Each structure stands twice: as structure tokens, then as C-alpha cells.
Amino acid sequence: MGRKLxxxxxxxxxxxxxxxxxxxxxxxxxxxxxxxxxxxGRARGFAFVEMATDEExxxxxEMFNEKPMGGRNLAVNEARPKPTFGGGDRGGxxxxxxxxxxxxxxxxxx
Numbered sequence: 276m277g278r279k280l281x282x283x284x285x286x287x288x289x290x291x292x293x294x295x296x297x298x299x300x301x302x303x304x305x306x307x308x309x310x311x312x313x314x315x316g317r318a319r320g321f322a323f324v325e326m327a328t329d330e331e332x333x334x335x336x337e338m339f340n341e342k343p344m345g346g347r348n349l350a351v352n353e354a355r356p357k358p359t360f361g362g363g364d365r366g367g368x369x370x371x372x373x374x375x376x377x378x379x380x381x382x383x384x385x
Contacts, residue, residue: 278305278332279354283321285309286345291322298324301338302331323354 282294291307298304305325309318326332332353340351 277353278327278329279323279325280332280335281321281350281352281354282324282339283350284347285318285320285322285349286347287318287320289318289322289345294322294324297344298326298335298339301326301335303327 285294289309291309294307294309295304298307303326305327307322307324309322311318324335326335336351336353339349341348342351343349
């Protein structure tokens with residue numbers, strides 16, 4: 276198991292300091308990052324917590340997954356890498372843009 280954990284279903288009021296204190300019950304916490312909306316700065320309801328060791332990360336999952344914090348049951352599991360999508364081709368093959376049709380041909384009106 277990796278050391279980086281995804282923490283979902285967070286109360287929107289949760290801060291980095293609160294999470295650091297909460298997760299320190301499982302071991303040493305290296306970093307905490309509450310994810311925020313770029314436009315508003317408001318918390319988005321999830322965070323990433325990096326524990327010092329794999330063992331402490333596993334312990335944190337066991338201790339805190341489905342445990343309440345601020346009236347919400349947390350979802351704590353190993354963080355997965357962000358998926359990558361293609362090479363930035365932007366639609367060269369298919370791309371979701373409709374075909375242009377059949378030239379000047381007009382459909383009859385009935």
C-alpha cells in the first residue's frame with residue numbers, strides 16, 4: 276500500500292490542521308492537502324493525506340474509513356494516480372464533432 280490516502284466525504288469546514296491532528300492517531304502525517312475549488316476557494320469535500328510509512332497508512336485506513344468526522348462518515352482509501360487521457364490530440368480521430376453532411380443536398384420538406 277502506498278503512503279498517500281484519499282479522504283472523501285469530508286465536512287466542507289475541515290481544515291488541514293484538523294485533518295493532521297485527526298490522522299496523527301494512526302502515526303506520523305507528512306502532508307495534508309484539502310482540495311479547494313479554484314474559482315471560489317471553497318473546500319470540495321475531499322483531501323489527500325500522506326502518512327510517513329506504508330504501515331501507518333494502512334493503519335489509518337483501518338482506523339478511519341467509515342468513521343464520523345463533523346457529522347459525516349469518511350471514505351478513506353489508498354489514493355490512485357490521476358488517469359491520463361491520450362496525448363492531447365484534441366479530436367483528430369473522431370473527436371466528437373459531427374460529420375458535415377452531404378454537401379449541398381437538401382432534404383425534401385413533406
